[in-house]
Amino acid sequence: MKKIKTFVSIFICVLFFTSPLLSQSSRPIISSIASSVSDDNTAIEVTWTIPQNSRFSNVAFLKVYRQTEAFENTPTLTNAQLIATVPATTTRIQDKVVDYKNYWYAVIAQNNDGSVFDILIPSVNATVLPCKIEVPASKSIEQTETNKENTKQSRSKNIDSMRETPLPCLHILPLQSKQDAGTISSEAKKVAEKMGSSTIPSPTIEPYVFENEINGEQSIGSDYSLYFIIDSYFQKKDWDSVKAELTNLLQVARPDEIVARANFYLGEAYYYQGDYRKAIDCFLISEEIYKPISRKWLEETLNKYMTN
CATH class of the missing domain: 2.60.40.10 (Immunoglobulins)
Structure with missing residues (x-):
């Protein structure tokens, strides 16, 4: 009798657990x-x-x-x-x-x-x-520029009220037509407004590497990819390879810090090859996260652009 009760109990348990599965198969x-x-x-x-x-x-x-x-x-x-x-x-x-x-x-x-x-x-x-x-790299940069423009517009009135002397006319970006002659892009104008109208000294500036890439041997993912480029090409001042590798790195979506540092190094490469206009574009992107060092290089690059 005890064996019969045990068998019945096991049968009920099996039926209880398998019936939902059987019914689900017919749904x-x-x-x-x-x-x-x-x-x-x-x-x-x-x-x-x-x-x-x-x-x-x-x-x-x-x-x-x-x-x-x-x-x-x-x-x-x-x-x-x-x-x-x-x-x-x-x-x-x-x-x-x-x-x-x-x-x-x-x-x-x-x-x-x-x-x-x-x-x-x-x-x-x-x-x-x-x-x-x-996200394509071009879209990522475009969105960064849009966010930066919106932020700077909110501060433009305060900056204008502090300005006493007019700024020189700088053609930071390519002119769109002859009607644009004598004007500058709003982005470049706002950068120039920050810098002031005084002459910026032109010291010999050495390549700058962030701490993340100096001690990046044990990093992983995007951090290691950026470290590898800096260690393999940037430290050797192989600027053409730096530009090519960083451009490839930015073709896919990366964390904001990686995008900012990659654009900073790209700006340095353009700077040392004398392409100051493109260098300015890159430093404007990196400034969103790494403001002090990016502003330093923006000032130096603007000075080079104005005097060359």
């Missing part, structure tokens, strides 16, 4: 969802597998959702955006996103009668890892 839910960036870095591709069961034959459409946080944190579709409604036989879509945010995706089934099976299971019909379009 109209896709599986193996995944997301990745397209080869041309212009879209996010979402793929999934369609189940082979009788319940799925009643599915009319698949609805694809996305949001900017993991579905395991928000197991409902309240904050999600419906981006596509596709036939039930579809197994992939391309999402042409226009920004560079992290996105998570989910796919649910809508039956012929209009009912929706909206349960979300991470790694089954909801992605677990985020996916995003990589």
Whole structure:
């Protein structure tokens, strides 16, 4: 009698734990969802597998959702955006996103009668890892310039009220047309306003290396990549290689500190090759994070540009 009771108990436990799995297998839910960036870095591709069961034959459409946080944190579709409604036989879509945010995706089934099976299971019909379009280097620099311009405009009235003598006319950026003659870009004008109208001395300035790259042997990731360039080319004053390697480094999104230091070293390379206009552009970017040293090099470079 005792053995019979034990057997019955085990049978009930097995039935209890396996019945949800068996019932789930009959539900109209896709599986193996995944997301990745397209080869041309212009879209996010979402793929999934369609189940082979009788319940799925009643599915009319698949609805694809996305949001900017993991579905395991928000197991409902309240904050999600419906981006596509596709036939039930579809197994992939391309999402042409226009920004560079992290996105998570989910796919649910809508039956012929209009009912929706909206349960979300991470790694089954909801992605677990985020996916995003990589920021091109040109966009990253453009955004930095825009932020810098907005910040400086908020301070321009105070700077103008302190100015007593007019500044010299500097063509820091290329002229767009003959009508631009005698004017300077707003970016260069604001830098010149900071520097004042007095003559800036022209000392012999030595190459500068940040502490991060002096002691960077044990660094990893982007930090080590920058350290390697500085150790291999910058310290040898191989300016052409420095420009080429740093330009490649900036082709993909990097932490703000890495972008700032890389642009600072790029500015130094342009400075030592006499391309002062490009050097100024680079120091303006690095100034956002490394202000004192960047201002020092901006002053020196402006002086060189004005006297050459």
